[in-house]
Amino acid sequence: MPELPEVETVVRTLAPYLIGRRIVSARFTSRFVTPGDRKKLARRVAGRRIESVARRGKFIVVGLDKGELVMHLGMTGKLLSAGIETTHTHGVFTLDEGMLLYEDPRQFGRIEWGDARVQRLGPEPLEVGLAEFSARLRKRKTRIKALLLNQSFIAGLGNIYVDEILFLSGIHPLAQAARLSAPRVAKMHQAMVDTLTLAIEHRGSSISDYVDADGNRGNFQMLHRVYGREGEACVNCGAAIKKAVVAGRGTHYCPVCQKR
DNA sequence: CTTAATGTTCCCCA
DNA sequence: TTGGGGAACATTAA
Numbered sequence: 634m635p636e637l638p639e640v641e642t643v644v645r646t647l648a649p650y651l652i653g654r655r656i657v658s659a660r661f662t663s664r665f666v667t668p669g670d671r672k673k674l675a676r677r678v679a680g681r682r683i684e685s686v687a688r689r690g691k692f693i694v695v696g697l698d699k700g701e702l703v704m705h706l707g708m709t710g711k712l713l714s715a716g717i718e719t720t721h722t723h724g725v726f727t728l729d730e731g732m733l734l735y736e737d738p739r740q741f742g743r744i745e746w747g748d749a750r751v752q753r754l755g756p757e758p759l760e761v762g763l764a765e766f767s768a769r770l771r772k773r774k775t776r777i778k779a780l781l782l783n784q785s786f787i788a789g790l791g792n793i794y795v796d797e798i799l800f801l802s803g804i805h806p807l808a809q810a811a812r813l814s815a816p817r818v819a820k821m822h823q824a825m826v827d828t829l830t831l832a833i834e835h836r837g838s839s840i841s842d843y844v845d846a847d848g849n850r851g852n853f854q855m856l857h858r859v860y861g862r863e864g865e866a867c868v869n870c871g872a873a874i875k876k877a878v879v880a881g882r883g884t885h886y887c888p889v890c891q892k893r
Numbered sequence: 894c895t896t897a898a899t900g901t902t903c904c905c906c907a
Numbered sequence: 908t909t910g911g912g913g914a915a916c917a918t919t920a921a
Contacts, residue, residue, distance in 0.1 A: 636899055665916070691900080708900050709918080721918085739917050741900055750901085775910060784901080791899055840899060841920085860899090881913075883897075896921085903915080 635706035637758065637789030638832035639843055639851065640691050643712055646846040647733075648686040650714050651695070655682045655729040663723035665740040666710075677746055678702060678726070690754045690788030703748035707741030714846045754788040759829055761787070763822045770810050770818060777813070777821075778806035779880035790825075793838055793860045796885045798824045800859045805893040806879045806886055831856070859885040 635643070659675045661667040667674055677700065685696035693712070695702040704712070713734045718725065724735030724744055735744060756765065766787075773780050780786050781795045790798070799806055801824035804817060813821070837843060837851030840861065844850055854861070858868050863876040867887040875888050 639899070705900085708898070737917095738919065739898090739900095741916070743901095773909090779910085782900090793899055838899070843899070880911090882900095898919090898921105901916090903913105905912090905914105907909105907911085 635691055635708075635710065635843070636791035636794050636838075637688075637691060637829055638794070638835075638853065639837035639845075640688050640693060640706065640789070641833050642837045642845045642851060643706070644686055644688040644693055646849075647693070647712060647714070650731070650846065651683045651686050651728075651733070653683065654731070656680065656697075657727045657729055659727070660725045661723060661744065663737075663740050666723045666735070666737055666742055667744050669745075674744070674746055688789075689751055690757070690784055691791070692748065692751050692754075694751070701747050703743075703745050703751060704735070705743045705748070705750075707737060707739065707743070709739045709842070710735065710737040710742030711842075711844060712846050713844075713848060715848070750784075753785050755784065755786045756788065758787050758789055758825050763819055766822050767815065767818045770813070773810045775810055776806065776879065777804060777808045777810045778882075778884060780810045782880055782882070787825075789829075792882045792884075793840070793857070794828060794832065796860045797858060798828050799891060800885075800887060801828060803890055803892060805891040806877075806884045808893045859887065861885065 656678050659678045661671040681697040687694045693704040716734050721736045721738045722734055723737055726733040781790050802821040832853040835853035838853040839850035840854055859874050862874045865874050867874055870889045872887055872889040874885055876885050
């Protein structure tokens with residue numbers, strides 16, 4: 634469910650709802666989503682006032698009057714401002730007005746009191762300039778697909794948007810990062826900014842069940858050019874879109890338009 | 894029954 | 908230290 638555009642959409646729907654609210658009580662039920670002492674975490678957040686809601690990479694950082702609650706949606710996590718508890722509800726926040734539910738069937742997501750992983754994130758893709766982006770990229774010999782998925786290189790990209798960005802910039806997912814020419818890196822940087830900006834405008838991609846905090850789906854999946862289009866015609870050249878495994882992930886690309 | 898899924902980490906080996 | 912491959916985590920849907 635959650636790459637940068639989806640998490641950004643969740644944060645934008647969540648912020649006006651949460652800021653200024655007081656957490657009356659909280660309850661956590663998963664040893665995976667909330668590793669460690671779950672009751673202690675619930676005690677810590679109880680009584681706190683929510684002062685800010687922000688995104689950093691794919692993390693949601695909830696600023697409290699004392700401390701910080703950091704959430705990651707993993708693969709199937711959802712934060713909902715309304716709804717009923719199910720077997721997949723692993724977090725329940727009762728607010729002075731309203732409530733907040735955390736649902737996550739696969740439980741790859743996390744809710745923690747601060748998260749050291751946030752400190753290790755690379756720059757934000759919508760903030761990093763071309764010069765810095767190029768300089769960082771030139772030092773890395775790995776395949777471009779693996780590098781763009783690496784959160785300590787650039788924060789927030791995931792499998793869908795990496796495939797879309799590489800298609801838009803005409804770069805093969807197996808291309809060696811350090812060997813890309815300056816014009817190709819510039820094109821990729823622009824494709825990254827354009828793709829993420831447009832995806833946020835469309836409120837993210839709803840492939841299976843992603844919804845924002847109000848329960849609304851995104852629309853950007855309608856505009857995917859390669860992701861999920863294996864065997865279909867390339868929008869540029871008509872060739873059949875291919876799918877292979879790169880960096881352990883299903884990778885969609887046009888064998889004609891994307892060069893190594 | 895098998896496979897793959899919008900993510901991340903860890904382990905082994907080069 | 909970097910990088911590749913694979914497995915693991917838990918669940919569902921095709």
